[in-house]
Amino acid sequence: MSGTSEGPTPTADLVPPATTDGPPKPPTHRGGGSAPGEPYRAAFDRAPLAMAAIGPDGTVITANDAFRALFVPPAGPDGKPGTGPVGRPAADLVDLGSDARTRQGYQEVLRGQRARLRCSRRIKHPDGHAMWARITVSPLPDPAGPAAALLSVSDISARRELQARLRHLQMHDPVTRLPNRTLFFERLSGALETSSFDDTGTGRIGLCYLDLDGFKAVNDTLGHRIGDRLLAAVAERLTRCADEAGSARATTPLAARLGGDEFALLVEDSTGTEQLADLAGTLLRTLQEPFDIAGQRLSLSASIGVVERHAAGTTATGLMQAADTTLYWAKADGKARWTLFDPERNAHRMTRQALASSLRPALEREEFVLEYQPLVELGDGTLRGVEALVRWEHPQFGTLTPNRFIGLAEEDGSIVQLGRWVLRTACRQARRWQLDHPGAEPVFVSVNVAVRQVWDSDLVADVDAILAETGLDARLLQLELTESAVMGSAGRPLQALQALSDMGVRIAIDDFGTGYSNLAYLSRLPVSTLKLDGSFVRGFRYEDGAHPNPADEVIVETLIQLAHRLGLTVTAECVETAGQAERLRRIGCDTGQGWLYSRPVAPDRIPPLLVTRPVRPPDRAA
Structure with missing residues (x-):
């Protein structure tokens, strides 16, 4: 022997x-x-x-x-x-x-x-x-x-x-008989180690991570027995796709069930994204063919996240995180599709996560600052007010504008704390300008308010306390809410707006024209100002010698006339040229705001505008 x-x-x-x-x-x-x-x-x-x-x-x-x-x-x-x-x-x-x-x-x-x-x-x-x-x-x-x-x-x-039988049972899914999550990760770790040090292969690895669209509905309506049979049928098709993909290659992709309705196909020694894209496309087409289960014809689709990269420097955890992220993109983009991992898109997601996790600590570290943009009377160029715009001086990503973090703050609730800080800082600064320049006409400060601040905090009490603390007259404070936030307001939001108006605080609707644009609501809201969205104003601009769309001017003029009939003033945002300003003045717009007059600036840049009136825009072509 x-x-x-x-x-x-x-x-x-x-x-x-x-x-x-x-x-x-x-x-x-x-x-x-x-x-x-x-x-x-x-x-x-x-x-x-x-x-x-x-x-x-x-x-x-x-x-x-x-x-x-x-x-x-x-x-x-x-x-x-x-x-x-x-x-x-x-x-x-x-x-x-x-x-x-x-x-x-x-x-x-x-x-x-x-x-x-x-x-x-x-x-x-x-x-x-x-x-x-x-x-x-x-x-x-x-x-x-x-x-x-x-x-x-x-x-x-x-x-x-x-032992072999027990290991097989331990390493395989009992429903589909495919390798389970444990065996999949064992193979994945081994493949990464081998590919990183073996010069005979491509040194690359690929993964198709898929989730069945609509499987839960099948389970809930037809029962788990039918659901399990459907999973087994899906596994058979995935195995067939893997075998066909490996017929002309040294290795066959490993098909595994990772749990629930999640499956994966691991491609060792992959040849590039084209190979993975072809496999993902085949999987989609195969799974979209109807299934005959227990006399019922069932249809479903799948969303697939595709990752392909060098094995060197890649970990099993990192690869699966990338695949999971890409699968989420495929579902978010509409399901029934495959999506390739995009490092740039992932970097944006990672940045978003990093920002979300550091929002509250940033408030404690005082990383936020305010800049102010003038609001100018279109008739005589007089400075009427300033809008306070928050900036995040992030230690890693630099200065961030509100569109990068306000949505995150609204999601996690930190907008209440941040909004309270913005309101207090803006009121204190407006009062400081007033005290430092007693001979100048006081200007109001306009502060953006998120709808969650109205629901999740006592905004009326906050405003009242901050005005008392800073000594700013309520008439010199304007609160801006978006159109979608105030239209149809009832209950607590309406009561809060009415109480603020009764205090003397101005209420403005920001970005008007982008939401419901229902002026009928305005007669029931304590609103004093409409701020026209910049998309209307941009239509006034001459470009390449062409005349602006006359319909834009008619729409804006009509909105201004209706607002004036309701006793409201109108501010135009994004005014960039003297020609735009002149046409807005001619059709009756009250105030303008935009780069024609000034970009958002630090607080120390506002005092010269208080004592030098009117605010004269820099020389620019209309």
């Missing part, structure tokens, strides 16, 4: 020296291979455990019947028996030289430097079948005798078969 390295990598246990360790030893002997006592020899020969005595040079000195049965080949055509194990190197018989660690441990046992060597080997029986054997080599106590060690071989095939 000969040893072979077929099967899993052999393992060896090297046990430190111990005089009492090891199995029972046959009596040592000094010559001829015969034991000195017949009873002991008979027990050795007839023992069911295959045993052999090994000399210092590693050859078999004597062996019992069980050992000879394993290693004596059948008689040849001439009827002569095959060569027995005696006199042959034991290491060759049981494959003890296939790896360096086992080979070294075996030599140490022969020299008496180790108490025991244990290893498992898959060896071939003389009758042709293979078996798993547990090999044990222990030194014999009499160094002067010809036998240096005792070798025993026990059949562990049944145990290995049971």
Whole structure:
């Protein structure tokens, strides 16, 4: 019988020296291979455990019947028996030289430097079948005798078969019979390690991570039994796609069920994004074909996140995070599609997460500042007010404008704390300008208010307390709310707006014209100002010698007239040219705001405008 390295990598246990360790030893002997006592020899020969005595040079000195049965080949055509194990190197018989660690441990046992060597080997029986054997080599106590060690071989095939079955059950999904999450990550980690250091492959790895669209509805309406059968049918199609994709390549993609209705196809040694895109497209087309389950025709689709990259420097966690993010994009983009991982899009998402997690600490670290943009009377250029615009001086990303973080603040509720800080800072600054320039006409400060500030805090109490704290007259404070936030207001928001108006605070609707544009609501709201969205004003601009769209001017003029009939003033945003300002003035717009007059500036840039009136825009072409 000969040893072979077929099967899993052999393992060896090297046990430190111990005089009492090891199995029972046959009596040592000094010559001829015969034991000195017949009873002991008979027990050795007839023992069911295959045993052999090994000399210092590693050859078999004597062996019992069980050992000879394993290693004596059948008689040849001439009827002569095959060569027995005696006199042959034991290491060759049981494959003890296939790896360096086992080979070294075996030599140490022969020299008496180790108490025991244990290893498992898959060896071939003389009758042709293979078996798993547990090999044990222990030194014999009499160094002067010809036998240096005792070798025993026990059949562990049944145990290995049971272990293999248990591992298969542990590593495979019972519903689809696909590899499960545990086996998938084991293969993924191994593939990343191999691809990173093996020069024979492409050094790349790809992953299609898919989720079934609408599977929950099938489960909820038809029951889990039908749902499980549908999952099994999906698994069959995924396996077929993987087999077809691997038919012309050295490796076949691994299809696995990661849990629920989530599956993955792992492509080792991928050749690039084109290969993964082709596979993802095939998966989509295959899954979109109807399924016949228990007499019912079911249709579903899938969303697939596709990632393909160099294996070097990639971790299993990093790859799965990228795949999960890309799967989310595929669903957000409309489902029933595949989406390729985009590093730039991911960087934006990561930035968004980083900003969201640092919003509240940024308030405590006082990383926010206010800039102010003038609101100018279109008739005579007089400065009427300023709009306070918050900026985030982020230590990593630099100065951020509100569109980068206000939405995040509204999502996590920190907008209430941030809004309160903006309101207090703006009122304090407006009062400071008033005190520093008592001879100048006071200007109002306009502060943006998110609708969540109205719902999640006592805005009326906050405004009242801040006005009292700063000493600013309520008539010099304007609060801006978006059109969609105030249209249809009822209950608490309407009560808050009315209470603020009763205090003397101005209420303005920001970005008017982008939402409902229902002027009928304005008669029921305590609003004093409409701020026309910049999209209207941009239509007034001459570009490349062409005249602006006359319809824009008619719409704006009509809005202004209706607002004036309701007793409201109108502010035009995004005024960039003198021509725009002139046309807005001609059709009756009250105030303008935009780069024609000034960009948002630091507080110390406003005082010169208070004492130099009218505000004269820089020379620009209309």
